[in-house]
Amino acid sequence: MQAEIIAIGDELLIGQTIDTNSAFIAAQLNLQGIKVWQKKVVADTADAIRSALDEVHADTRYVFMTGGLGPTKDDITKKTLLDYFGGEMVFKDEVFEHIRKLFQGFNREPKEVHRQQAFVPSSCEAILNETGTAPGMRFEKGDRYYFSTPGVPYETEHLVADKIVPWIVNTQMEGKLYHKTLITQGIGESDLAEMLTEWEDELPAELKLAYLPSPGLVRLRLTGQAETKEKSKALVEEGIAIMRSKLGDLIFGEDVSSLEEIVGKSLQARKMTLATAESCTGGYIGHLITSIPGSSEYYLGGVVSYSNALKMDMLGVKAESLEAYGAVSEQVALEMAEGLRKRTGADFALATTGIAGPGGGTAEKPVGLVWIAVAGPQGSRARSYHFGNHRQRNIRRSALMALDRLRKEVQKIEI
Structure with a gap:
């Protein structure tokens, strides 16, 4: 089976917004063995949308459109799809009832502009969107299905993962x-x-x-x-x-698991806690950990100790260690992790210190040098890595390596 994705929005074309919806949709389709033939980003105009629909490959079975379904006048996808597939706008009571209850939760009444969201082309099947006001839509033309979702990422993710892909699997899949x-x-x-x-x-x-x-x-x-x-x-x-x-x-x-999810599950299974001390990663490890629902059960918090003064004041790093070895060193990484573990009472403490770049490196300590330390019930260990000279990649790679080091240490402990 083959699919195509059409992302609609001027903000995507000018780089104001990153198109995460297409990546999410493609990942969900891949899990079902549905090949994505191509992805397009088009302007928020009727001509651009119609042109993209006309150019869909002959072998494509499913077309996913995302964007342009909001309540404002510049959201024209619904009107364009009405013109393209035919029919008339019809009012869906169940959609408006959902909108009314949604606003009721905020002690507000929906306005006329929100009421308009309950109108959809008669040529489509409305797909209730529990996370927003604009419903998804499913159109059928020949042996091809077209799905339209709002541009808001969490709304598209809900509709695709919870409604559209299950519908395809349950009604269409005969793939091998x-x-x-x-x-x-x-x-x-x-x-x-x-x-x-x-x-x-x-x-x-x-x-x-x-x-x-x-x-x-x-x-x-x-x-x-x-x-x-x-x-x-x-x-x-x-x-x-x-x-x-x-x-x-x-x-x-x-499949779609992440390091931060695996680490969280490993800590939860052992009823153990974690704290982080970050220098070169600037809080990115903490961000990854707290992106997982339920992380408050095992994550105590973290310290972003960018300066040497904060390393000493907050983590107990010794001045003589900084003087003798420098901030980017095995000794300081270990003292960061051990100091934080002692002060927070966490079962595990994870520390990073390094030179993210693009400047600041020396012959002895080049850009991309990172020390990662883990302190836990089985002792403290630190190891150095060299990740290159691209700042953002260094931060990302350092954080993932730190989480992987932590994963291996946690999983050594029997449940």
């Missing part, structure tokens, strides 16, 4: 493809390929391995396409077992 993805950290794509090369060379024609690298992570997606979905799944599961045996703890999760 099966995907599974393993996620690795701390090793590059070429090194992974070397570890798997003999096995990969012997893969049957029904199996295909794809390497999907990103800063700090490499995803390994194994796809099976046999005579039946059941055989495809069996081939993939057998392959995944072999990959796990070869890669060991380089693998931290599968």
Whole structure:
């Protein structure tokens, strides 16, 4: 099966807003073995939307449109789709009742502009949006389905993951493809390929391995396409077992799991707590951890100790250590982690100190040098890494490496 994604909005074209909706939709489709043929970003005009719809590939079964469904006059997608698919605007009582209850929760009454959200083309099936006022819409033309969702990311994510993809799976799927993805950290794509090369060379024609690298992570997606979905799944599961045996703890999760989620679950399972001391990562580790619902059960908090004075005052780093070794050193990383663990009472403390760049490096301590320390019930350990000279990538890679170091330490403790 093949799909296309059309993201609508001038703000996407001028770089004012990042198009995260297309990435989310593509990831959800990939989990079901639906290939995304292409993604387009078009202007918020009727001509641009119609042109994108006219240019959909002949083999495309599903078209996802996101954006332009709000209550303001510049949101023209609904009117354009009415003209394109025909019919008339009809009022949906169930949509307006949802809108009314939504506003009731804020002690407000919906205005006429909000009431207009309950009108949809008669040529579509309205999809109730529990997270906002604009419903999603499903159109059908020939053997192709078109789905339209609002541009607000959490609304699109809800509609796609909870409504649209389940509808496709339950009513349309007869595919024979099966995907599974393993996620690795701390090793590059070429090194992974070397570890798997003999096995990969012997893969049957029904199996295909794809390497999907990103800063700090490499995803390994194994796809099976046999005579039946059941055989495809069996081939993939057998392959995944072999990959796990070869890669060991380089693998931290599968499919859409994240390091911060895995770390959180590991801490929760052991009823243990965490605190963070960040210098070069500037609070990014804390941000990742707290992006997971329920993280307050295990995350006590963190200190962003950018200056040496704060390292000493808040974390108990010794002045003589800073003088003798410098802020970016094994000794200081260990003292940051141990000092924070002592002051907070956390079971684990995680610390980072480094040179994110692009300036500040020396011959002895180049840009990209990062020390990561973990202090826990089994002692304290620190290790250095070199991540290159790109500041944002360094921060991201440092944070992921720190979380992976923490994951391995936590998982050494039996539940």
